[in-house]
Amino acid sequence: MRYVAGHILGPDGFRHGHLGIERGAIVESGEGDPPQRPVLTGVITPSFINCHTHVADAHVRLDTSLSLEELVAPPDGLKHRQLGSMDDESLRASMRSSMDMMIRSGTSRFIDFREGGEQGSAALRSLRGPPHARIMGRPSALSYDKDEASRLLLNADGIGISAVSDWKAKDLEALAEQARGEGRPFALHVSESRREDIEAVLSLQPSFLVHMSSASDADMRRVADEGVTTVVCPRSNLFMGTVTPLARMVEAGMELALGTDNFMNGDGDMRAEMECMARLLRSQRADASHALSAAFDAPRKLLNLQSELSMAKGAPADLVAFEHQGSDPMCELLFRAGNGRRTALIRQ
Ligand SMILES: [Zn+2]
Incomplete structure (x- = not known):
């Protein structure tokens, strides 16, 4: 299993935690640090x-x-x-x-x-x-x-x-x-x-x-x-x-x-x-946070893919990691203006 950790965006906003990923799906979701070294850290969002x-x-x-x-x-x-x-x-x-x-x-x-x-x-x-x-x-x-x-x-x-x-x-x-x-x-x-x-x-x-x-x-x-x-x-x-x-x-x-x-x-x-x-x-x-819902929630509703936003066990691991050690508000206005490099973990 591979882990990603950091500020994870879910349906209720950002939380500090980790996700375990196996065969393109989230199989573990927890608070705080993962049990082994994560392959990616930062701000983790759905793709x-x-x-x-x-x-x-x-x-x-x-x-x-x-x-x-x-x-x-x-x-x-x-x-x-x-x-x-x-x-x-x-x-x-x-x-x-x-x-x-x-x-x-x-x-x-x-x-x-x-x-x-x-x-x-x-x-x-x-x-x-x-x-x-x-x-x-x-x-x-x-x-x-x-x-x-x-x-x-x-x-x-x-x-x-x-x-x-x-x-x-x-x-x-x-x-x-x-x-x-x-x-x-x-x-x-x-x-x-x-x-x-x-x-x-x-x-x-x-x-x-x-x-x-x-x-x-x-x-x-x-x-x-x-x-x-x-x-x-x-x-x-x-x-x-x-x-x-x-x-x-x-x-x-x-x-x-x-x-x-x-x-x-x-x-x-x-x-x-x-x-x-x-x-x-x-x-x-x-309220600037409407930008988050317009980027993540509304598109999934349009395409009927709400489960992908859940970041819960069983959800597909269509994720992006931004190399920014963000803490809210809104991860310092959305990941500090593109400074963070990103790595996509998008299922092929
Ligand atoms: Zn157009």
Whole structure:
């Protein structure tokens, strides 16, 4: 048996203790020091689940002078033009490079909004994890074709589209209904840089939303009342020109999960994203510990993997160790700003 010891994050916060690991599972969980020398010490957390990525973007050449629309709006934004000119091999290499970045920073799973229609979803499906992909594919054009959607769902786990504003209402309703009919999740970006009609969004019965960074307080309360989780990407919002209104979101009662968004201007590092979220929450006079639940609890609820957070006997040992001798508050604002090197113990 191998032991890890230190500040262990569980469902009730951090505790000082140790875990014994055998064949990819936690077989012992105790207080204080382990009975033999641990292989890793530090801050021990479950591995990350990155709830929002676009992994094909790693090899897109960024132009920092462009606006959000000029960079990412379909079909002519910079990234769509560059992705469209990549052959299958280049596309997969770009995706693999994003996945490598994520595994190095302790991420075991990710939810990808996969552009490129059937080809894009098939390319990501062909890559082996970890990190393991939950693929939210989308049709190749901004229009509905039942047969195309059926073929898309052979490789994609669900549907993830750009925004209601990009689509004709009738087409989008048909697409969402087909996804629901096949028992697949349907999700979309909402109110990223400008406010969109939240009723039009909620009428699609989405499984989750992404952004809501330009939503009104009333929109936020509607989403909270409907119990729909929103994935926030604060570093991406900052880059694109918006400060995520996290305190207002928390105040409205929204359930927040964390993601890192595009790889052309991001590194997929969930610890850094979580730290950014904690700092923004604090600057907005809200409780910074919401960043921990957005990074660990909410993603597992989204994917129905709550047992992984338990850190109890029998749970899978999908763990990350950060070399920081943290003591709360919040392990000195989330592991002392990335100083600690990390080692992932992610099951293969
Ligand atoms: Zn996105």
